[in-house]
Amino acid sequence: MRSLKxxxxxxxxxxxxxxLARIYxxxxxxxxxxxxxxxxxxxxxxxxxxxxxxxxxxxxVTFWDTCTMRSSDDFDLSKVRPLEYGDTxxxxxxxxxxxxxxxxxxxxxxxxxxxxxxxGTPLIVVGxxxxxxxTGIQHLLSPSKGTELATRLETVYCENSARTGQGVQxxxxxxxxxxxxxxxxxxxxxxxxxxxxxKTTPTKLVDYDLEPPLLPHPGPDEVTITxxxxxxxxxxxKLLTSYCHSDITLAxxxxxxxxxxxxxxxxxxxxxxxxLLVSHDHSVKDPKKCQGESLPQEVTKNDINVMRLDLTWExxxxxxxxxxxxxxxxxxSNPETQQRVIKHVSELAELAALPELxxxxxxALKKEEYANKNACExxxxxxxxxxxxxxxxxPLLADVTFVVExxxxxxxxxxxxxxxxxxxxxxxxxxKESSTNEVHICDASASAFIAMLEYLYTxxxxxxxxDSRQLLVLSxxxxxxxxxxxxxxxISQKLKTEMRQRMHLSNExxxxxxxxxLLAQAHNATQLSKWCVFTxxxxxxxxxxxxxxxxxxxxxxxxxxxxxxxxxSYFQQLEAYKKKVYRE
Numbered sequence: 001m002r003s004l005k006x007x008x009x010x011x012x013x014x015x016x017x018x019x020l021a022r023i024y025x026x027x028x029x030x031x032x033x034x035x036x037x038x039x040x041x042x043x044x045x046x047x048x049x050x051x052x053x054x055x056x057x058x059x060x061v062t063f064w065d066t067c068t069m070r071s072s073d074d075f076d077l078s079k080v081r082p083l084e085y086g087d088t089x090x091x092x093x094x095x096x097x098x099x100x101x102x103x104x105x106x107x108x109x110x111x112x113x114x115x116x117x118x119x120g121t122p123l124i125v126v127g128x129x130x131x132x133x134x135t136g137i138q139h140l141l142s143p144s145k146g147t148e149l150a151t152r153l154e155t156v157y158c159e160n161s162a163r164t165g166q167g168v169q170x171x172x173x174x175x176x177x178x179x180x181x182x183x184x185x186x187x188x189x190x191x192x193x194x195x196x197x198x199k200t201t202p203t204k205l206v207d208y209d210l211e212p213p214l215l216p217h218p219g220p221d222e223v224t225i226t227x228x229x230x231x232x233x234x235x236x237x238k239l240l241t242s243y244c245h246s247d248i249t250l251a252x253x254x255x256x257x258x259x260x261x262x263x264x265x266x267x268x269x270x271x272x273x274x275x276l277l278v279s280h281d282h283s284v285k286d287p288k289k290c291q292g293e294s295l296p297q298e299v300t301k302n303d304i305n306v307m308r309l310d311l312t313w314e315x316x317x318x319x320x321x322x323x324x325x326x327x328x329x330x331x332x333s334n335p336e337t338q339q340r341v342i343k344h345v346s347e348l349a350e351l352a353a354l355p356e357l358x359x360x361x362x363x364a365l366k367k368e369e370y371a372n373k374n375a376c377e378x379x380x381x382x383x384x385x386x387x388x389x390x391x392x393x394x395p396l397l398a399d400v401t402f403v404v405e406x407x408x409x410x411x412x413x414x415x416x417x418x419x420x421x422x423x424x425x426x427x428x429x430x431x432k433e434s435s436t437n438e439v440h441i442c443d444a445s446a447s448a449f450i451a452m453l454e455y456l457y458t459x460x461x462x463x464x465x466x467d468s469r470q471l472l473v474l475s476x477x478x479x480x481x482x483x484x485x486x487x488x489x490x491i492s493q494k495l496k497t498e499m500r501q502r503m504h505l506s507n508e509x510x511x512x513x514x515x516x517x518l519l520a521q522a523h524n525a526t527q528l529s530k531w532c533v534f535t536x537x538x539x540x541x542x543x544x545x546x547x548x549x550x551x552x553x554x555x556x557x558x559x560x561x562x563x564x565x566x567x568x569s570y571f572q573q574l575e576a577y578k579k580k581v582y583r584e
Contacts, residue, residue, distance in 0.1 A: 002057060004179050005087055006172075007064045009110055010094035011102040015128035018162035019094065020063050023172060024048055026165065054180050061176065064088075079539070082117045083566065086574070089179035091123040092171070097141045097159070098132055103149070111153055122178040124158055125150040126171055131161035213573035220565050223534040225489045225527045228482040232419075232459040233328040236265070239418035240327045244428065245399070246414070248277075249306050250323075252316055259323060262414045264397050268387050268457075269326040269379075272353040278396060318344035322352060329380050331360035331372050339365060356382075384458040392454050400427065401438045407446040411453060419456040422478045444477075445470055455483050461490065468494070469519060476523035488528035491516060495535070505542040514548040517556075533560060540564035 008016045027050045049062045064084060093110050095102040106125065114123060127146045143159060150157035158174055160167030239262070246260035266273035309319065318341055325331060333342060346361035356379035360372045390396055391412065398410035417424040426439070441449060448470035451462040459482075461471075468490040475484035495516065498509050505513075517532035519525070536543050537560050543549055549557065 002059050004059050004061045004089045004176060004183075005064065006061060006090055006092065006175060006179070007066065007085065007088040008092045008094060009066045009114070010092075010126075011096075011099070011105050011109075014094050014096040014099065014102045015162055016092075016094050017065055019092075019126075019128060019160065019168065019171075020065055022162040022165060022168050023050075023063065026168070052176065054176055057180075059176070059180070082113070085114070085118050088118060088121055089183060090175045091118070091121060092126045092175055093123050094126045094128050095141075095146075096129055097127045097146075098129060098137060098139075100141065103141055103145070107149060107152070120182075122175075122182050123153065123155055124171070124175045124178065125153065125155060127157065127159040129161060129163075130159045130166055131164045213570060213577055220534060220537055220563065223527075223531045225492055225531055226485065227489055228485045230459055230482060233330050235418045236327040237324070239265070239414060240323065244414060244417060247305065247397075247399075251306065251308050261323065262412075264391055264412045264415060265327055267397070268383050268391060269329070270352050270354055272351070273326075274386070274390075278390075314340070315344050315348060317341055318348055321345045322348050322354065322357065325349075325354065325357045325360075325379075326352075329376050329383065331357065331364070331376065333360075333364045333369070354379075380459075384460065387457040388454060392457050393450050399437065402441050402449065403438060404441045404444055404446040404449045409446065409450055409453065416453075416456055420478045420480060444474055448474055452478065452480070452483065455480070455486075461486050469516070472519065472525060472528075473523055476525070484523075484525055485527065488520070488525050488531075491528060492531050499535075499539075505539055507546065510539075510543050510546045511548050514543070514546065514551065518551060521553075536560045537563050538565045 008020060010016050049060050052059055052061055066081065066084070091114055093106050093114070095106055097103075111123070114121065125146055127141065127143070132140060143157070146157040146159065156174060156178075158167060158171040160171045162168065243260040246262055248261050248263050248266070250259040250261055252258075263273075263277050267278055309316075321332070321341070322345060342361050342364050346358050346365075349355070349357035349361060356375045359375040363369055363371045363375070391398075393409050393411075395410050398412055400411045400413050400416070402409040402411060413427050417427055445467075447466050451466040451471050452474045454462045468487045472484060472487040472491065475481075475487055495509070495513060498512070499505055513532055513535055517529060517536070520528040520532060533556065540560065543560075552560070
């Protein structure tokens with residue numbers, strides 16, 4: 001019994017898997033537990049085999065699907081795809097008769113690739129979704145176009161429909177006959193040459209049905225870079241309760257309680273406080289009323305440092321929720337929170353121009369707290385816009401100035417100290433910087449430092465272009481683990497984009513990966529370091545001759561050499577297999 005391997009290739013979504021699923025269903029028993037549901041097609045079909053007879057010889061035919069999908073978290077599948085081509089007897093090169101691009105890619109992508117890796121292997125041009133011709137859809141590719149392309153490629157054209165089964169058996173029969181004819185032709189030529197080059201008749205013929213080596217499984221585990229959870233809410237809540245560098249006092253008119261707060265935080269979160277605290281005219285208009293309750297009644301002019309709140313005790317409890325939301329952008333209600341308090345919070349939210357907080361209260365009253373996440377995200381986006389426009393590197397309410405590369409960068413101590421332990425020690429501890437309002441920053445670019453400040457205010461990477469590598473260095477210097485993970489992800493995604501643009505990595509890209517590995521190791525970016533090592537292992541032939549590989553630590557160089565994928569033993573077995581099969 002001989003074996004045949006049929007490989008199906010083509011663009012994504014042209015019907016490759018549907019075709020194989022149809023063949024599988026038509027050749028499997030109805031009692032087969034693994035039989036596919038005809039109405040459900042998997043994204044990639046596992047390889048399977050059938051028995052068939054061709055020219056009175058029994059063959060075991062194995063059908064192989066091809067995964068053509070790409071993922072942003074995975075390496076480019078097109079690089080390892082040719083590894084599946086080995087020992088293929090015939091290729092079914094498919095296109096969608098309703099998709100001209102898939103038809104064009106046969107001559108520009110698939111045929112050249114197969115000619116490069118599997119020269120001489122028969123291929124059949126296959127047009128899928130032939131049932132569309134009966135639907136009246138316009139601009140379908142005609143059969144003459146497929147025949148013309150097949151003629152140029154010195155093969156034949158077949159058309160089928162996986163949905164109806166039309167032409168499926170004819171397509172497979174044509175492909176198998178081509179494969180058998182090619183194999184018999186090659187076997188005859190090789191055996192003739194074998195006898196011709198020997199003076200005596202050999203005692204043993206070469207077996208040309210050798211099995212190719214298989215890749216050992218499993219392969220190396222994919223390295224995924226994970227962004228660490230945000231600490232913004234907890235950082236700002238600590239700021240609220242610590243009163244560190246507070247510059248405004250919120251006092252109830254009853255004199256029962258005082259809150260020390262920060263103008264910059266209040267202004268970032270609410271247009272009401274913005275208009276009150278940073279307007280050019282600090283005079284206070286008559287406050288709006290809400291069932292006899294109101295917000296500020298008395299403030300000092302010019303430098304506003306005291307705000308007196310005329311609130312009854314019922315609204316005093318609710319105001320604590322408002323203040324917590326302004327700092328953390330979280331609504332901390334729980335099932336025990338009384339509806340009366342939530343209603344009061346909602347009324348104060350309307351007064352303080354906090355529509356997202358009012359929405360959270362409404363959701364809580366309707367027992368729909370699950371919807372609060374979207375409201376809080378909207379509040380965060382609005383706050384970030386205000387922060388970038390008015391406060392990030394802006395002199396408004398700033399109380400510290402950094403000098404970076406001769407550039408003056410403005411900041412607000414309260415926010416910076418709450419978000420970074422290093423800055424907290426620098427600006428509020430025993431360092432000389434704590435006694436001055438001007439701090440000199442060395443070994444950093446102004447653009448990267450401003451980008452780091454934007455992260456501290458907004459908890460997200462900056463929207464303007466910046467070098468993520470410089471930002472990674474600053475994240476390590478100022479002990480910002482989440483920013484470091486964001487930079488790790490950004491750098492790896494940029495390198496992945498470069499790697500996907502070509503089948504083999506360029507010398508420049510290899511140098512970038514090695515340089516990134518050294519940078520990651522120097523600045524405690526362990527996730528990025530592991531990703532770079534994984535990339536070198538899985539693309540080792542491209543890195544093997546690069547001169548910068550010698551810069552790796554001896555242990556790292558030994559690891560990538562011995563754990564390369566595919567392993568060196570596979571290539572040795574493959575070379576030995578080729579010598580046995582193709583020797584004259």
